[in-house]
Structure formats: structure tokens, C-alpha cells
Amino acid sequence: MNEELQNKLKKAAAVRVADYVKDGMIVGLGSGSTVRMLVDELGRRVQEEGLQFTAVATSILTATQAKKLGIKVVDLDSVDSIDLTIDGADQVDSNFNGIKGGGGNLLWEKIVAINSKKIVWVVDESKIVDTIGAFPLAVDVIPFGSQHVLAKFNQAGFEPVIRKDQAGHVFKTDSNNIILDLHLHKITQPVELADELIKTVGVVEHGLFLNMVSEVVVGKESGPEVLVNPNLG
Numbered sequence: 001m002n003e004e005l006q007n008k009l010k011k012a013a014a015v016r017v018a019d020y021v022k023d024g025m026i027v028g029l030g031s032g033s034t035v036r037m038l039v040d041e042l043g044r045r046v047q048e049e050g051l052q053f054t055a056v057a058t059s060i061l062t063a064t065q066a067k068k069l070g071i072k073v074v075d076l077d078s079v080d081s082i083d084l085t086i087d088g089a090d091q092v093d094s095n096f097n098g099i100k101g102g103g104g105n106l107l108w109e110k111i112v113a114i115n116s117k118k119i120v121w122v123v124d125e126s127k128i129v130d131t132i133g134a135f136p137l138a139v140d141v142i143p144f145g146s147q148h149v150l151a152k153f154n155q156a157g158f159e160p161v162i163r164k165d166q167a168g169h170v171f172k173t174d175s176n177n178i179i180l181d182l183h184l185h186k187i188t189q190p191v192e193l194a195d196e197l198i199k200t201v202g203v204v205e206h207g208l209f210l211n212m213v214s215e216v217v218v219g220k221e222s223g224p225e226v227l228v229n230p231n232l233g
């Protein structure tokens, strides 16, 4: 899929998923390019249509964008729970298992997600796959001793690569951690893998979000389509 078409599908899905946000809600705002389009649309609705909601952001970038657009942003610790979180994803399979973290925001995204009553993802159709894993799996790791975590992952055959930013420096997350991208190609046992990763000392969190999402709004050429998770929907 070319980038222009992909952006068109992301935009249409982002506008559709904005309808989920109602007056008075506390809304978790995810991160990434698709959520950026969602936040633009929500900002427009706040300014032009008087939509009123309170946001909790999953990254410094999203918080900055939302505030600039006049959206009220508060800290996660200042709310009891979040009514709805809308986020993007890198890949989603038919069991509603997904990979997130392409932008390095998976830790804050997962903390916001587990404190949300409902999670909805917004993606374009290129992200819907039979088996997740072709997209590298981001793992958030404490910098101290991270070469040893890297060595362990190498031994396990996970093909880890330390993420670098565009300038070639080691990428730092909003919590000042680093990201190891695992090139797993196909993840056939996501639950077992998630368990193994989280038990590795030095690992803070990983980008496997398993059966957490209630609905996925998919931007398709025929128009946005909503997939409902029968276990959570």
C-alpha cells in the first residue's frame, strides 16, 4: 500500500473513531501517526463543536499536541480510571492480539491501557494480519546492564537490535529507557513469549498487547470498518 493511500485510510478511520469520544468522558489518547490525526480531529471538535472531555496522554508528544489544540490534559494519577482509550497499533491478528511500540511509547501506552474501562484501536487495513511478528517487537529496557539483556535475547534467537533515532543516537523513551526491537518474524505463541519477556530482569515492558482491545476501527478502501472483540466487545 502506498503512503498516500495509507494516510487517507488512517485519516478516515481517525475521524470515525473520534465519534467514540463523548462529552464528560476521561479519554486515554494513544501515540503515533494515526492517533495524531485523531487528536487533530478531536481538537477541531473541541474548538468548533464545543466537545468537552478530559484527556490522559500516553506520550509527551501526544500531550503537547493535545494541549496546543485546546484539549484538557491531566496526569494519569489524578484520575481514578479512564472511560475509554483510543490508540494505534502496528499489527493486529484475528484474536485481537496486537503489537505496539513502533514509536517507542509502549510502556506509557500499556499503563494507560490497563487503567481503562474500554480500549479501541484505530489502524489502516495494512495492519490486519493472520500472524503478528513481521513487525519488530519493541521491548522497553532499563539502560543499566542492557547489554546483558541484549545478549540473552541474542541467545534466545530473538534477533534484538538496539533502536536508534534519526541522528543515529540510542533512542530514549519518555521514561529514559531504551528499546530493543526483536525480529521474530512470526509470533505463534504470544502468551508464552509475553511471559518470558516480562520475567527477564531489566525488561520493563514489551509491545505485546494480548486480547485487551474491545474494538478495532480499520480504515479500508471501502470505508472504515469496526471489528468487535467477541470476548470483550
Ligand SMILES: O=C[C@H](O)[C@H](O)[C@H](O)COP(=O)(O)O
Pocket (backbone or CB within 6 Å): 030, 031, 032, 033, 034, 035, 087, 088, 089, 090, 099, 100, 101, 102, 103, 104, 105, 106, 109
Ligand atoms: O509506540 C507507538 C505506538 O504503539 C503506536 O500506536 C503504533 O506504533 C502505531 O503507530 P502508527 O499509527 O504511526 O502506525
